[in-house]
Amino acid sequence: MIIRGFQEQYFYLCFFIFLFLFPNEVLATCRFPEFLQRDEPWAADYGEGRFVAYVKNTYMQINQLKGGNDSNYARRCIEETKGNKYLVTHEEKLQPTKYMCMEFLQRSKNIVQLKVSRPSDRRSIELCDESGMGLDHWPIVQMAQSPEERIVCPFVGGYNINMYFPNETMVCRDTMLLLRMESECESGEGITFDFRDEKCIPANLPREVKQRAYCIAHWTEGIHTFIVLQHSKVHKHIWCLRISDALGDIRTAHLFLNLVCDPNEHLTDALHYFHFRMSRVIYSTICADELDGCSIIQQYCSTGFKRHCSKTCGACEYESELGLCTFPEHLRGHWVESSRKQSRDVTVKDYSLGVERLGMFECIEIESEKYSDKRILLELFDNGCYPRYACVDLEKIAPSVMIYRLGNRIDWPLPNNNNDKEYLCKRDKFKDPDANFYAKERPPKILINTDVYHPVKCGLPAKYHHGVSFIEEGKMCGGCLHYSPFSDSDKIYIQPVNCSVDPYPLEYNCLASFDFGNKTHAVVTRTKTPSDYGQYLCWVFTIDNKIKVIKSADCYVFEDEFADPEGLEAQFSIMDVPDDSPNNLCRNLVFAPRTTSARQASNGTTAPPKVRYTIIEPKEPNAQIDTEARPVYDNRNSVSNVQFSGLTLTFVLTCLNFINIMVK
Ligand SMILES: *[C@@H]1O[C@H](CO)[C@@H](O)[C@H](O)[C@H]1NC(C)=O
Numbered sequence: 001m002i003i004r005g006f007q008e009q010y011f012y013l014c015f016f017i018f019l020f021l022f023p024n025e026v027l028a029t030c031r032f033p034e035f036l037q038r039d040e041p042w043a044a045d046y047g048e049g050r051f052v053a054y055v056k057n058t059y060m061q062i063n064q065l066k067g068g069n070d071s072n073y074a075r076r077c078i079e080e081t082k083g084n085k086y087l088v089t090h091e092e093k094l095q096p097t098k099y100m101c102m103e104f105l106q107r108s109k110n111i112v113q114l115k116v117s118r119p120s121d122r123r124s125i126e127l128c129d130e131s132g133m134g135l136d137h138w139p140i141v142q143m144a145q146s147p148e149e150r151i152v153c154p155f156v157g158g159y160n161i162n163m164y165f166p167n168e169t170m171v172c173r174d175t176m177l178l179l180r181m182e183s184e185c186e187s188g189e190g191i192t193f194d195f196r197d198e199k200c201i202p203a204n205l206p207r208e209v210k211q212r213a214y215c216i217a218h219w220t221e222g223i224h225t226f227i228v229l230q231h232s233k234v235h236k237h238i239w240c241l242r243i244s245d246a247l248g249d250i251r252t253a254h255l256f257l258n259l260v261c262d263p264n265e266h267l268t269d270a271l272h273y274f275h276f277r278m279s280r281v282i283y284s285t286i287c288a289d290e291l292d293g294c295s296i297i298q299q300y301c302s303t304g305f306k307r308h309c310s311k312t313c314g315a316c317e318y319e320s321e322l323g324l325c326t327f328p329e330h331l332r333g334h335w336v337e338s339s340r341k342q343s344r345d346v347t348v349k350d351y352s353l354g355v356e357r358l359g360m361f362e363c364i365e366i367e368s369e370k371y372s373d374k375r376i377l378l379e380l381f382d383n384g385c386y387p388r389y390a391c392v393d394l395e396k397i398a399p400s401v402m403i404y405r406l407g408n409r410i411d412w413p414l415p416n417n418n419n420d421k422e423y424l425c426k427r428d429k430f431k432d433p434d435a436n437f438y439a440k441e442r443p444p445k446i447l448i449n450t451d452v453y454h455p456v457k458c459g460l461p462a463k464y465h466h467g468v469s470f471i472e473e474g475k476m477c478g479g480c481l482h483y484s485p486f487s488d489s490d491k492i493y494i495q496p497v498n499c500s501v502d503p504y505p506l507e508y509n510c511l512a513s514f515d516f517g518n519k520t521h522a523v524v525t526r527t528k529t530p531s532d533y534g535q536y537l538c539w540v541f542t543i544d545n546k547i548k549v550i551k552s553a554d555c556y557v558f559e560d561e562f563a564d565p566e567g568l569e570a571q572f573s574i575m576d577v578p579d580d581s582p583n584n585l586c587r588n589l590v591f592a593p594r595t596t597s598a599r600q601a602s603n604g605t606t607a608p609p610k611v612r613y614t615i616i617e618p619k620e621p622n623a624q625i626d627t628e629a630r631p632v633y634d635n636r637n638s639v640s641n642v643q644f645s646g647l648t649l650t651f652v653l654t655c656l657n658f659i660n661i662m663v664k
Pocket residue numbers: 066067068069
């Protein structure tokens with residue numbers, strides 16, 4: 001009773017403090033939806049004007065500049081109705097308070113469309129009747145909208161476009177090549193516009209013939225699909241693409257170069273938009289004309305225009321004439337590219353290479369004396385996207401490991417070259433497309449074969465043999481890294497000390513071992529026991545006594561000692577401590593196998609053990625291991641010939657761990 005009384009008192013005290021501090025919030029039962037409650041304001045950009053709204057709990061402060069009129073007003077939520085509508089007051093200086101209804105349609109995390117009723121002098125829930133509500137065509141966005149909120153665009157394929165001004169005159173009517181729009185030819189790449197000629201680029205946009213935009217929201221309203229696009233480079237350019245057809249076969253579309261998603265059939269010229277008439281042409285071979293008129297304008301065959309009429313000009317070979325190239329037997333199979341951002345499968349077959357979420361490429365035979373170790377890949381599409389080329393370099397560095405470098409994907413048609421392979425495999429094709437002249441090539445990726453695991457010697461330099469203590473940077477956690485080149489040359493063990501993970505040694509099997517330059521050594525491993533860092537890792541042992549742990553595919557990024565530490569899974573600093581120091585985390589660690597009988601003793605099921613190894617820590621430092629024990633390895637005592645079953649101690653430890661888990 002006493003306790004209860006105290007709790008009640010406490011509750012009322014809190015309640016009154018709360019009331020005192022936040023009168024509105026507590027008394028009003030209505031609060032604007034959580035997704036609107038953000039630190040940054042919401043805004044719509046009318047081109048010549050704006051709408052800015054600050055939302056806080058039950059209150060919304062709005063500044064609106066429209067048609068030359070600047071107005072400030074507030075809206076206060078007074079009642080939330082069924083169907084997520086909000087009856088609000090409209091409060092403006094020197095004006096009587098009015099009532100209206102608002103609805104907030106969340107189009108994405110950062111984009112919201114408003115639906116509002118007319119203002120009324122009378123408070124009535126009828127204001128929220130659907131028939132009296134109208135959609136605001138100017139969605140509001142979070143000011144902090146960043147390109148990280150990208151989504152995959154809702155349609156895939158390539159289209160040729162006739163583009164018209166609002167007065168229905170054609171944009172760039174005298175260019176021979178039609179504008180192009182390609183969407184998601186490679187998943188996640190967004191929409192690319194090819195304006196073909198600088199004079200066809202809409203005003204205010206960068207003067208680049210090819211421009212890209214990412215999709216950041218899409219929805220269907222009535223007969224239209226609206227897609228909100230954000231320019232890849234100039235993030236303040238946010239557009240709305242309106243499509244009235246099925247997304248698999250688009251004929252017409254409207255592109256608003258402001259964030260206005262207007263469903264009206266007759267649009268006012270004041271809106272800055274273009275009307276598209278679109279057609280899909282499928283290019284199923286690289287030997288094709290890009291436009292119908294090629295045969296009429298054959299004189300262009302002697303100009304740079306030839307590439308667009310390569311069939312008519314007789315300037316191309318079909319893939320069948322070129323022939324397919326083969327991947328050698330030892331490269332074929334299933335591989336995994338495991339990087340920090342994502343993991344994806346790579347399949348190498350006799351004549352093709354498939355990369356998950358990127359595409360299926362054929363290897364085509366294009367010869368050149370240079371780059372004999374590289375191959376040309378070609379992907380053909382049946383959705384209107386133009387064919388794409390790339391240069392690839394595959395090199396096996398261990399039985400289950402290869403390194404792989406994929407050049408930038410290059411759109412068909414290629415410029416006229418003496419040698420296409422040399423053009424496609426040039427160094428700059430292995431740099432990011434916007435990189436400057438001095439930028440480095442992208443580092444290769446490591447692929448791990450998932451068909452067969454073939455461990456190799458880890459080959460760590462002598463200073464890492466027989467146990468090194470380390471601490472994990474930024475954490476109160478450390479451990480002992482144990483490697484024995486004699487008994488277990490293809491394994492590394494890590495014994496965590498003071499860490500939140502289970503106190504068992506972790507076992508890593510080496511799949512490749514190589515040097516980065518002078519004194520930096522790298523090892524690629526497969527994690528035997530499940531661990532936080534992932535299944536395929538790369539360990540870089542640097543000159544300055546650090547151990548960097550990275551997802552396997554990203555390994556070569558850390559060949560560069562200044563690589564972004566964001567890419568690390570963990571970084572350990574090796575502690576320089578004498579063997580017998582109490583700070584030596586390897587002291588007294590013994591790595592012994594956990595036996596089958598010990599596992600069964602725990603509860604008699606056949607569930608596989610979580611780990612296979614356990615540590616035996618003698619009570620006194622330097623104590624001899626019980627002669628009944630047969631440890632697999634002890635870093636300081638040479639006891640490998642002592643006889644023992646290993647059962648007793650392991651059993652006790654397993655029990656202790658079990659009790660420990662139960663208690664938790
Ligand atoms: C701007 O304000 C004036 C005077 O209040 C009004 O007559 C006019 O219609 C307003 N314009 C717009 C576009 O709201």
